[in-house]
Amino acid sequence: MAVLAYGHVASFYRIGLVFIAICTGWLWMGGMSSSPNLRFKIPGHPHPPPSFSSSRLSVSTNKLGDVLFPVPLSTGASPWVRDNHLMFQSLFDCLESFDCHANQTKIVLLASMHFRFVLLGGVGGEQIWAKSTIDALQNLGYTYFYTSSPGQTMQLYQMFPGLVKAVLVDDEEAERCFHDTEGCTFSEEKNPTGIPPWKVFSFAFWSNPANPLGHQWTLAPENYERIGLGHNTYLGYSIEFACRAQPFIPHSKRENQAYILAKLLSFFTPQRDRAWSPAIFDAATTATGIQYMIGATNDTLQGEWPAAELPSNYIGFGRIGQSVFFDKLSRARVLIGMGNPFTSPTPYDALCLGVPFINPVLQWDKENPSDKSQWVSQHSLLELLEPPYVYNVFKDDLEGFVKAIQDAISHPIQSFVPEQMRMPSIERRLGAILEKDWQREAALQTLLKQERG
Numbered sequence: 179m180a181v182l183a184y185g186h187v188a189s190f191y192r193i194g195l196v197f198i199a200i201c202t203g204w205l206w207m208g209g210m211s212s213s214p215n216l217r218f219k220i221p222g223h224p225h226p227p228p229s230f231s232s233s234r235l236s237v238s239t240n241k242l243g244d245v246l247f248p249v250p251l252s253t254g255a256s257p258w259v260r261d262n263h264l265m266f267q268s269l270f271d272c273l274e275s276f277d278c279h280a281n282q283t284k285i286v287l288l289a290s291m292h293f294r295f296v297l298l299g300g301v302g303g304e305q306i307w308a309k310s311t312i313d314a315l316q317n318l319g320y321t322y323f324y325t326s327s328p329g330q331t332m333q334l335y336q337m338f339p340g341l342v343k344a345v346l347v348d349d350e351e352a353e354r355c356f357h358d359t360e361g362c363t364f365s366e367e368k369n370p371t372g373i374p375p376w377k378v379f380s381f382a383f384w385s386n387p388a389n390p391l392g393h394q395w396t397l398a399p400e401n402y403e404r405i406g407l408g409h410n411t412y413l414g415y416s417i418e419f420a421c422r423a424q425p426f427i428p429h430s431k432r433e434n435q436a437y438i439l440a441k442l443l444s445f446f447t448p449q450r451d452r453a454w455s456p457a458i459f460d461a462a463t464t465a466t467g468i469q470y471m472i473g474a475t476n477d478t479l480q481g482e483w484p485a486a487e488l489p490s491n492y493i494g495f496g497r498i499g500q501s502v503f504f505d506k507l508s509r510a511r512v513l514i515g516m517g518n519p520f521t522s523p524t525p526y527d528a529l530c531l532g533v534p535f536i537n538p539v540l541q542w543d544k545e546n547p548s549d550k551s552q553w554v555s556q557h558s559l560l561e562l563l564e565p566p567y568v569y570n571v572f573k574d575d576l577e578g579f580v581k582a583i584q585d586a587i588s589h590p591i592q593s594f595v596p597e598q599m600r601m602p603s604i605e606r607r608l609g610a611i612l613e614k615d616w617q618r619e620a621a622l623q624t625l626l627k628q629e630r631g
């Protein structure tokens with residue numbers, strides 16, 4: 179269907195392509211060489227290297243994309259430039275040969291810095307979410323480009339205004355663009371080739387609306403709405419990619435060890451609202467013999483924080499990289515939240531590796547402690563799960579903590595990934611977001627606002 183419909187505009191593209199290609203060739207390659215007569219030597223290329231000069235385009239392969247966006251690039255080129263080149267090649271190739279896949283002529287611009295950080299090896303919560311989003315786009319066959327500045331986003335949008343479905347930006351950029359009616363957002367008089375605001379989505383980790391058009395245009399990594407935290411649009415993420423790359427350690431082969439979720443040693447000070455004191459940790463060691471693993475950056479005693487108060491029986495790894503972290507976590511019997519950081523992906527990694535999670539409840543209604551609606555816990559979404567997966571334990575509750583450790587050890591779990599975090603679920607939600615008629619939605623919002631006065 180989409181391929182057929184595309185045929186109507188294809189002849190336009192044939193003419194337009196050469197022009198577009200020359201412009202973009204200039205813009206893209208301008209950053210890589212200062213020579214006005216560019217010559218590409220492509221090591222190991224099966225064809226003679228194509229050449230390109232300012233006055234003449236001589237093409238020795240018949241693929242425009244290969245000529246204008248050659249790969250490999252000069253050493254030191256940013257990884258996203260390489261990925262963009264590959265994406266341009268396949269898009270141009272399919273446009274030329276009239277065989278684009280259903281979603282290939284739908285473009286998503288990845289402007290949030292977290293997408294680029296993924297390619298630089300970032301593994302923070304935002305980057306894990308970004309990686310999952312890139313994977314989902316790839317699986318659905320959408321075309322996507324990384325952009326590294328508002329100017330580049332603008333320029334790419336203007337190359338393919340009709341094909342760009344969505345621009346995913348950081349929240350500050352959503353705000354900035356929206357108010358820049360000359361250089362960014364569409365304005366009938368001042369910027370008729372600008373980006374329509376309804377195509378701009380904030381890629382924001384928390385539950386507050388972070389887009390000038392409100393919560394619907396704010397994408398969320400978690401289903402915050404389900405726990406009454408606003409109405410941002412739930413995209414979500416999958417951690418399966420990293421978890422499945424890690425061997426599952428049978429419980430019989432695991433040491434009697436728990437992993438403590440705390441990125442910084444200051445999370446072990448009373449000043450940072452720690453969930454458990456050393457006395458509580460030690461009581462669990464006395465009852466079960468458990469030893470604690472800690473992989474945290476030491477930010478104590480040199481900055482504003484006092485000495486960390488640590489359990490008696492622990493091994494500290496200091497700051498560790500992702501692969502060591504996964505290896506250690508996969509050998510644990512239980513993961514223990516220290517109170518901080520909030521809503522991290524780590525407990526999901528743990529569950530996937532067969533490690534239950536002790537989720538500290540930091541605030542609650544003292545009259546009615548079981549009323550979850552009043553809880554503030556380290557992981558507000560995982561509150562919804564029950565043992566043997568998640569043990570919600572009140573801060574400073576010594577007995578509850580010891581019992582949770584005992585239960586976690588005696589009720590080992592198999593790998594568990596919540597259904598809504600599986601890749602097909604992510605793809606389904608992402609597809610629905612990208613296919614929604616956001617222009618209409620924005621018009622409705624405006625009407626509603628006018629009615630309310």
Ligand SMILES: *[C@@H]1O[C@H](CO)[C@@H](O)[C@H](O)[C@H]1NC(C)=O
Nearest residue numbers: 443476477478479480486488
């Ligand atoms: C953290 O660093 C401080 C300052 O270098 C040092 O005095 C302290 O012993 C360290 N803490 C741990 C638990 O290693």
Ligand SMILES: *[C@@H]1O[C@H](CO)[C@@H](O)[C@H](O)[C@H]1NC(C)=O
Nearest residue numbers: 280281317318319609610613
């Ligand atoms: C194209 O994307 C839609 C969602 O937008 C999805 O339902 C469909 O399966 C995708 N097509 C292919 C071939 O992946």
